[in-house]
Amino acid sequence: MNQGSRTNYETRRTTPIFVREVSPVVNDQAFYDLRWASGSITTEREWNRITATIRAIPPDCHSILDVGTGNGLLANELAGTGKSVTAVDISEVALSKVRGPTLLRSADNLEGVADRSYDLVLCTEMLEHLEHATYVGALREFNRVARRAILITVPNRELMREHMGLCGHCGSRFHIWGHRRRFTQDDLETLFPSFATAWVSAFGDQLPKYNWPLLWMRTAIAKAWFIDERSPCPECHSFAPAAPKYPSLARLCDLLNSNLPKRRREPWLMALYRVR
Ligand SMILES: [Zn+2]
Known part of the structure; x- marks a missing residue:
């Protein structure tokens, strides 16, 4: 890492545009x-995301570092296309689902991975999970270890309250x-000093x-928040959600919501960066 790119990150740390953190996750x-131990459901929508991601990988990228591999679906699928893929995650449970080579690391410390050693750093649906210091460190590491390109996907302008x-x-x-941060298209424009x-x-x-x-009435008044039965509370690791205070008001909100015209949006953003 040269002094120039470090300076870039220090500058960027003070810009407010792409960071809007929500609740801290303790461990x-x-x-x-x-x-990941509680399993994952792969929907048709998820498969479409994986297929679109694989299609976007530049043909000159043969060795791939998949950082934050999660359920390993993309890494396993990619290995089947003849690419050489190494999967990175902080969860051993996640890595146990990967069939190829793995590396137990946090994204902000890819210790043992040499500078410019992978054609492509791939990072899908992971950056939105990171708190600020880890996020900045991960961008720095991607910039360091990628040789030709970096490809990332994140949720597109997520309505965070809908998933609390x-x-x-x-x-x-x-x-x-x-998730701890939301991204807009503009937030992805300049992330890596060595990549355009x-x-x-x-x-x-x-x-x-x-x-x-x-949504505000459902959450703030009816105190009916949302549930993913496969996700634990990050503070105490309990899987039990709080019961809504006014469940019939929450049901009324859901009913009205389902009958109103709604804003629609593509669920994901994808960005490709090429070495300068
Ligand atoms: Zn709890």
Whole structure:
């Protein structure tokens, strides 16, 4: 890492545009071990995301470092296309699902991975999970270890409140998938000092957003938050959600919401960066 790129990151740290953190997750490793141990459901939408990601990989990239491999689906699928893939995650449970080579690391410390040693650093649906210091460190590491390109996907302008849960055990409020930041297309324009942005685009079948006033009423008044039964509370690791205070008001909000015209949006953003 040369002094120039370090200076870039220090400057960027003070810019507010792409960072809007929500609840802190106390122990990431424990959270994701529990999260991946409780299984994952692969929807048709997820498969479409994986297929679109594989299609976007530049043909001159043969060795790939998949950072934050999660359920390993993409790494396993990619290995089948003849690419050489190494999967990185902080969760051993996640890595146990990967068939190829793996590396147990945090994204901000890819110790043992040499500078410019992989054609492509791939990072899908992971950056939104990181708290600030880890996020900045991960970008620095991607910039260091990628030789030709970096490809990332993140949720597109996520409505965070639509995915917030309330723990029935300790009462903490948390994002049910552990997201801590939301991204817009602009946030992805300049992330890596040694790489130029080739393109940024929204993709996936459009998803409806919950009507905002009704969402506020459902959560702030009815105290009915959201649930993913495969995600534990990051504070106390309980899987039990809090019961809604006014369930019939929450049901009314859901009913009204389902009958209103809704804003629709592609669920993901994808960005490709090429070495300068
Ligand atoms: Zn809790």
